[in-house]
Amino acid sequence: MHSLHCGSNSRATLYSARVNANRIRKTIITMATPAPKTGHHDVKQSLRDEALSLFFDASDIKVTPTTGGVNNVVQYVETSSGERFVLRIYNNGNKSDKVRFEHEVLRQLHELEKKSGEKMSFDLPRALPSKAGRPHELLSSGAECCIFHIIEGTLAKTTSPEEVGRATGELCTAMAGVRYDIMPPPFNVEGCTPIAPYWELFKAHHAVMTREVFYNEVDTNPGFNVCREAIDYLVEQIRDIEVRMEGFKKLGMPVQYIHADLHYDNVMVVGDKVSGLLDFEFCTYDWRAMELAVALSKYVGEAEPLPLIERFVTGYVQKGALTETEIDCIPDMINLRIFSNVVYFTGRAIAGEDGLDSLTSRAGTYAKRVKWVNANIDAIKNTIKQKLKVLTSV
Incomplete structure (x- = not known):
């Protein structure tokens, strides 16, 4: 159930908005997994380790929870050398297109800074490339993950x-x-x-x-x-x-x-x-x-x-x-x-x-x-x- 929003004149959508309301609700409830406790999203250690393995070689990675993460799984990551990052595992219904778009916007903003020669007065999220050189990776669960540098x-x-x-x-x-x-x-x-x-x-x-x-x-x-x-x-x-x-x-x-x-x-x-x-x-x-x-x-x-x-x-x-x-x-x-x-x-x-x-x-x-x-x-x-x-x- 994905959708792409292309303005009022040219809309491409893979989600049929004409389906009867009760039918939609019944279908989604059948497919849904039990909801996590509000504002406290967690993830199995195996999935977290899978995410970390896509970005880091070392096994002695220290992971600690954050107080944020209303929508996604967000945890602090510290390497043996003392470098600190933020791990994000998206909880957005496995909508990879949303993640691709987010990182494209960030890429363009960073590029605009470089071209202008003037840095903004604040930092923007900066993704750590994965081992494959990508800003985000797809996990076996269907969720996307990424690693951001600490701000x-x-x-x-x-x-x-x-x-x-x-x-x-x-x-x-x-x-x-x-x-x-x-x-x-x-x-x-x-x-x-x-x-x-x-x-x-x-x-x-x-x-x-x-x-x-x-x-x-x-x-x-x-x-x-x-x-x-x-x-x-x-x-x-x-x-x-x-x-x-x-x-x-x-x-x-x-x-x-x-x-x-x-x-x-x-x-x-x-x-x-x-x-x-x-x-x-x-x-x-x-x-x-x-x-x-x-x-x-x-x-x-x-x-x-x-x-x-x-x-x-x-x-x-x-x-x-x-x-x-x-x-x-x-x-x-x-x-x-x-x-x-x-x-x-x-x-x-x-x-x-x-x-x-x-x-x-x-x-x-x-x-x-x-x-x-x-x-x-x-x-x-x-x-x-x-x-x-x-x-x-x-």
């Missing part, structure tokens, strides 16, 4: 929002230089990516793909009853934004490749300096402004969001571009990111990649964020416009 630092969280904003704007501008025409097939067509853009909300996960599957699942699965009030509110809001998105598509907002998951839990800092940006596995071709919206979607969950948003945007506008139309759409785009998470975790539960608690445990938080955004639409837009005005008047 020093700690997760930014809510520290240094201005610096994180500046780095986010810098990356967004750099991502505009990623070219589809030099990508390997099938990605060498404009807009063709293995990850759907946010405007294709119900394609956030391959086990959903249609609005009918999503709405049927949240309506009939008794597992949602533990958060019924929150999930019903989110569903109501999703139905509302479906209508508004049709209008967004007619606005001609800039589109480009974006990281699409660049929030403060994917940013490393050393002191107040951003040392690296992580996890490019959800890169897609989307509205440029979604990069900013994704970042802000985490801050709106904090106790006092507006000061954090103000400081983040102060940094973002120094390196990233925005139009008036994009700014006016940012509040809805923030919510769109949250709704995408709802669809995504619903799909992971259907496919057996996670337990349903990966969503039910977050539903209340998601609903709270959406309510805050809806109550502060003007404040969000005015903050961004003010910061942009200050910058352009200097």
Whole structure:
């Protein structure tokens, strides 16, 4: 069950989105393996050793768990000489095309740095070539694996929002230089990516793909009853934004490749300096402004969001571009990111990649964020416009 997203005009897909919703759900549940405990993905030692053997000769490799890895198996690796790396074994339904695309985007970004002669102000993930010279390898289980060099630092969280904003704007501008025409097939067509853009909300996960599957699942699965009030509110809001998105598509907002998951839990800092940006596995071709919206979607969950948003945007506008139309759409785009998470975790539960608690445990938080955004639409837009005005008047 694979899909390739090629924009609204030229779609190539190997997943039939016209199948009856109940039939899809029944088929996927039959195929699914038991879901791992949410946020704690592990792997058999034999598979881990297989992955390590594709990259290292030594047998005295030390492996320790990380605190990250919400979607994938992620472990620290240390060689006998003291070199440190990160092992990633993907838990994405064995979607090799997603891994190939991620590493191609990273390759182009590194190449852009070399050609310009100017390194970005932070590090990007850098894959260790396998013994065969490849950035990632296919395991006997069907999962892909790779080894990344360590990026020093700690997760930014809510520290240094201005610096994180500046780095986010810098990356967004750099991502505009990623070219589809030099990508390997099938990605060498404009807009063709293995990850759907946010405007294709119900394609956030391959086990959903249609609005009918999503709405049927949240309506009939008794597992949602533990958060019924929150999930019903989110569903109501999703139905509302479906209508508004049709209008967004007619606005001609800039589109480009974006990281699409660049929030403060994917940013490393050393002191107040951003040392690296992580996890490019959800890169897609989307509205440029979604990069900013994704970042802000985490801050709106904090106790006092507006000061954090103000400081983040102060940094973002120094390196990233925005139009008036994009700014006016940012509040809805923030919510769109949250709704995408709802669809995504619903799909992971259907496919057996996670337990349903990966969503039910977050539903209340998601609903709270959406309510805050809806109550502060003007404040969000005015903050961004003010910061942009200050910058352009200097």
